[in-house]
Amino acid sequence: MSFDDSIRDTEDDVNAALLLRYATGDAAAARLLVTRLTPRVFGHAMRVLGDGGEAEDVSQEAMMRLWRVAPDWRSGEAKVSTWLYRVVANLCIDRLRKRKPGMALDEVAEPADPTEGVEAQMQQSARRDALQAALDDLPDRQRQAVVLRHIDGLANPEIAAILGIGVEAVESLTARGKRALEKALGDQREALGYTT
Amino acid sequence: MTNPDADPMEALFAEARANPPDPPDELMARVLADARAQQSVIAAPQRSWRLLWRGIGGLPGLSGLAAATVVGFWIGVAPPEALPDLAGQMISGDEAALLQSAPELTAFGWDIEEG
Numbered sequence: 604m605s606f607d608d609s610i611r612d613t614e615d616d617v618n619a620a621l622l623l624r625y626a627t628g629d630a631a632a633a634r635l636l637v638t639r640l641t642p643r644v645f646g647h648a649m650r651v652l653g654d655g656g657e658a659e660d661v662s663q664e665a666m667m668r669l670w671r672v673a674p675d676w677r678s679g680e681a682k683v684s685t686w687l688y689r690v691v692a693n694l695c696i697d698r699l700r701k702r703k704p705g706m707a708l709d710e711v712a713e714p715a716d717p718t719e720g721v722e723a724q725m726q727q728s729a730r731r732d733a734l735q736a737a738l739d740d741l742p743d744r745q746r747q748a749v750v751l752r753h754i755d756g757l758a759n760p761e762i763a764a765i766l767g768i769g770v771e772a773v774e775s776l777t778a779r780g781k782r783a784l785e786k787a788l789g790d791q792r793e794a795l796g797y798t799t
Numbered sequence: 800m801t802n803p804d805a806d807p808m809e810a811l812f813a814e815a816r817a818n819p820p821d822p823p824d825e826l827m828a829r830v831l832a833d834a835r836a837q838q839s840v841i842a843a844p845q846r847s848w849r850l851l852w853r854g855i856g857g858l859p860g861l862s863g864l865a866a867a868t869v870v871g872f873w874i875g876v877a878p879p880e881a882l883p884d885l886a887g888q889m890i891s892g893d894e895a896a897l898l899q900s901a902p903e904l905t906a907f908g909w910d911i912e913e914g
């Protein structure tokens with residue numbers, strides 16, 4: 604087990620303990636769970652949906668489902684974070700299916716135009732916008748897998764459990780997604796501040 | 800630290816990981832309000848169980864209740880010699896034996912007092 608995996612396991616033990624305390628009415632546990640988990644949930648939804656309003660709705664709904672399941676939660680059967688990511692991933696997929704084609708890209712901030720001033724394009728925000736725009740162009744499942752693997756930093760078996768697919772399918776999705784991102788961003792390498 | 804020139808994609812991912820989008824304060828407040836409201840819903844039935852638990856006297860009370868139930872059941876199944884075997888007579892349908900047992904049941908004189 605890697606150091607990162609070990610830290611994640613410890614964090615999940617803490618989350619499970621907090622959830623048990625939450626179910627007994629502990630107000631401090633409620634606050635801690637909100638501050639520990641909501642940013643992760645929102646961050647994932649934001650990357651996958653590319654829309655702040657929708658990401659907020661999905662985050663609130665996912666957290667509400669966690670509160671509801673708390674009294675029946677059994678420690679050791681599932682990781683809180685894996686369970687929560689699965690809920691968020693499914694809510695995101697539901698949202699994406701309801702969207703009309705092209706809707707997401709209209710609502711996302713425009714990525715920086717590579718033909719504009721080089722200094723501005725080298726800004727961190729420009730790189731983030733470019734990455735988000737490239738992510739938005741990926742097929743839904745590829746985008747989810749890439750975000751879970753490369754941005755949320757989860758291991759392939761956990762991603763497989765979250766998306767309900769095999770580990771090999773995860774490897775394939777993330778590899779294809781990363782190649783597609785490289786291709787989409789390849790033309791902007793210099794503009795994004797990379798010299799080679 | 801990732802060298803962006805060596806692996807630009809990994810550098811972009813690392814940058815994204817290091818700068819996650821901040822959830823708006825309003826969202827955090829709404830999620831916390833949901834959490835507290837749901838805690839009240841969860842706590843309500845738990846309070847009822849707690850009252851019942853306290854009512855029977857907690858674990859000692861429950862132990863006494865269980866012991867009394869077992870002893871009562873056993874007296875019914877295998878009564879001491881001084882008591883009539885009502886359960887056995889009822890199961891076997893022995894009406895004569897039941898009638899014979901009747902005086903024992905009226906031994907306290909309740910029937911006389913009633914007139």
